[in-house]
Amino acid sequence: MSIADCFRGLKELRERNWQEPQFVASEIDAVIITHAHIDHTGWLPRLVKLGFTGQVTTSRATGDLLKILLPDSARLQEEEADYRNRHDLTSHTPALPLYDEDDARAALQLLRPVPNDGQPYEICGGVTASFMVAGHIMGASLVLVEMANARDDGSSIKFLFSGDLGHYDQPIVNDPATPPDCDYLMCESTYGNRLHGDIDSETQMANIINDAAKRNAPILIPAFAVGRTRKCCT
Numbered sequence: 001m002s003i004a005d006c007f008r009g010l011k012e013l014r015e016r017n018w019q020e021p022q023f024v025a026s027e028i029d030a031v032i033i034t035h036a037h038i039d040h041t042g043w044l045p046r047l048v049k050l051g052f053t054g055q056v057t058t059s060r061a062t063g064d065l066l067k068i069l070l071p072d073s074a075r076l077q078e079e080e081a082d083y084r085n086r087h088d089l090t091s092h093t094p095a096l097p098l099y100d101e102d103d104a105r106a107a108l109q110l111l112r113p114v115p116n117d118g119q120p121y122e123i124c125g126g127v128t129a130s131f132m133v134a135g136h137i138m139g140a141s142l143v144l145v146e147m148a149n150a151r152d153d154g155s156s157i158k159f160l161f162s163g164d165l166g167h168y169d170q171p172i173v174n175d176p177a178t179p180p181d182c183d184y185l186m187c188e189s190t191y192g193n194r195l196h197g198d199i200d201s202e203t204q205m206a207n208i209i210n211d212a213a214k215r216n217a218p219i220l221i222p223a224f225a226v227g228r229t230r231k232c233c234t
Contacts, residue, residue, distance in 0.1 A: 018098065025047050025048075025052040026052065030054045030055050031054065031057070032161075033056060033062055033066075034143055034163030034164070035141065035163055036062045036066050036137065037137065040163075040164075042070075045074060045104045045107040047107075048106050048107045052110075055110060056110045056111050057114060057121065058131075059114065059139045060113040060116075061116075062113070062140070063113035064113075065226060066107075066111065070108060071101050071105065074100050074103060074104040077097035080095075080097070081096055081097045116132055117132075118130050118131070118132045118177065120146065123145070126147060126149060127145065127148070128148075129143050129146075130143070130146075133174045134162070134163050134166060134176050135168070135173055135175055136163065136164040137164075138172065140173075142160065142161065142179060143160070144158060144180055145160075146158050157183050157184070158184070159182065159183065161186050162179075162187045164188050164190075
């Protein structure tokens, strides 16, 4: 989990977003973002609200997406809090959003977009990060963090974060880059226990649509607003 991850889903998970962190936000030097999906970035305005003022380094496309997603996330939370207050649907008086649009805009002011071209960019003293295409959504990146003089002999340590990885041969999004050499590798594992079937997704979708058409039945497609719906449209 990165420091900007936002807990979503069950109430017991969502409540973790409100817990006091086990660190002082104002003492954090920098944040690195792999991609824009809210489950990876939705806590960033909260972090800013708690006192973080450092740079947020990410790819250019991710920065552009965050300009849409973070204010939208804040607005939805404000609307939900208002709805609960007006209909007396909360145990808190009053219900409050995790953060508001002002917090989201403050977070956007800290963005430092860089190309995901594999070149190292300084994050803070002795730490650089290189961003490479991960293929998950536009702007998604593998991030190689190199910490200079981190070993007793003065050599560096290279730590590679996979972020969320995409597939090859997708429309719009480039193929994932070949992972560079590293000393440590941290992989996204949300779907690590899943096996892909023998039938490709396009054929599966065609079968579902044809079956529904024969029965004149509706089709409900749950999807990420950013990324998955793009694939459905293409």
